[in-house]
Amino acid sequence: MANILSAILTKNNHDAAREFATDCASLSESVMTVHDLACGYNGYRAIEGITFDLRAGERVGIVGPNGAGKSTLFKALVGLLPHQGAISIQGASCKDSHAMIGYVPQREAIDQTFPVTVWDVVMMGRARQIGYILLPRKQDRIAVRGALERVGMWPLRKRQIGELSGGQRRRVFVARALAQQASVLLLDEPFSGVDAAAETDIFQVLDVLREEGVAVLLATHNLVQAATHYDKLLLLTNGRMIAFGAPRDIYTPQNLGATFGDRIALFQEGDQYVLVPDKPCHHEDDH
Ligand SMILES: Nc1ncnc2c1ncn2[C@@H]1O[C@H](COP(=O)(O)OP(=O)(O)OP(=O)(O)O)[C@@H](O)[C@H]1O
Numbered sequence: 001m002a003n004i005l006s007a008i009l010t011k012n013n014h015d016a017a018r019e020f021a022t023d024c025a026s027l028s029e030s031v032m033t034v035h036d037l038a039c040g041y042n043g044y045r046a047i048e049g050i051t052f053d054l055r056a057g058e059r060v061g062i063v064g065p066n067g068a069g070k071s072t073l074f075k076a077l078v079g080l081l082p083h084q085g086a087i088s089i090q091g092a093s094c095k096d097s098h099a100m101i102g103y104v105p106q107r108e109a110i111d112q113t114f115p116v117t118v119w120d121v122v123m124m125g126r127a128r129q130i131g132y133i134l135l136p137r138k139q140d141r142i143a144v145r146g147a148l149e150r151v152g153m154w155p156l157r158k159r160q161i162g163e164l165s166g167g168q169r170r171r172v173f174v175a176r177a178l179a180q181q182a183s184v185l186l187l188d189e190p191f192s193g194v195d196a197a198a199e200t201d202i203f204q205v206l207d208v209l210r211e212e213g214v215a216v217l218l219a220t221h222n223l224v225q226a227a228t229h230y231d232k233l234l235l236l237t238n239g240r241m242i243a244f245g246a247p248r249d250i251y252t253p254q255n256l257g258a259t260f261g262d263r264i265a266l267f268q269e270g271d272q273y274v275l276v277p278d279k280p281c282h283h284e285d286d287h
């Protein structure tokens with residue numbers, strides 16, 4: 001049935017997620033702080049009043065409906081859009097620290113017909129280290145190889161980027177961000193269009209990044225995964241923050257209602273949470 005969007009969130013999952021978050025928070029320090037961030041397009045304010053911080057090794061999900069402002073927030077954080085408010089990374093103002101943020105956009109602007117290999121794309125992540133010399137050194141090649149191996153794309157390193165599937169291309173762009181060796185990684189819907197195996201691969205990469213202390217901010221539409229696989233969530237709707245915190249603390253009917261309106265509701269049945277659409281989603285195919 002096309003209109004079923006229900007999922008079971010067990011309390012056990014929540015407990016595991018919370019213990020996980022507590023363990024990680026105790027090892028970590030703040031790597032990025034964002035205070036009262038606002039930004040938009042041609043006078044239209046797409047996001048405002050965004051305040052949160054990211055700690056070393058923390059995995060934070062940005063959850064909100066289409067048009068909530070998730071991609072706009074990423075673009076502001078990496079300096080692709082002018083913003084108001086303060087962003088600092090490891091104490092430095094964002095003007096100096098964009099190079100410390102790796103970014104995998106929702107849709108890559110790269111021309112798929114441009115004759116560039118997987119290896120070349122990942123080497124682009126080393127631009128900051130290569131600098132004006134323009135000649136990759138041994139450590140750049142080692143970093144590129146390591147990044148490609150971590151996402152399972154080393155065997156395809158000589159392929160043209162236009163000859164990859166959508167999911168393989170996403171892995172290459174994750175590898176490019178890894179090669180950059182940034183302390184903060186922003187992934188805009190990294191799981192859209194990837195199969196279950198690639199999703200598992202990406203989560204394995206995220207686990208390695210956690211051990212290395214890299215903070216990861218991900219936009220996602222997967223509410224169940226968000227509840228169980230992330231340390232904290234930022235709920236966003238109409239460019240405003242509804243809540244920021246551990247999933248167990250902020251996944252309340254009030255917050256979900258404020259974020260998704262009447263499209264989604266959360267019920268508690270015994271020791272389980274059930275996430276269902278309040279109104280069935282009718283698709284043309286259903287008729
Ligand atoms: N280039 C643009 N010019 C003008 N308005 C834009 C532009 N890009 C996005 N917007 C608007 O800004 C708001 C936030 O868009 P954004 O792309 O950040 O949402 P999102 O949460 O990433 O959505 P999705 O889940 O569909 O990716 C929307 O109202 C959108 O129409």
Ligand SMILES: [Mg+2]
Pocket residue numbers: 070071072106188
């Ligand atoms: Mg988006």
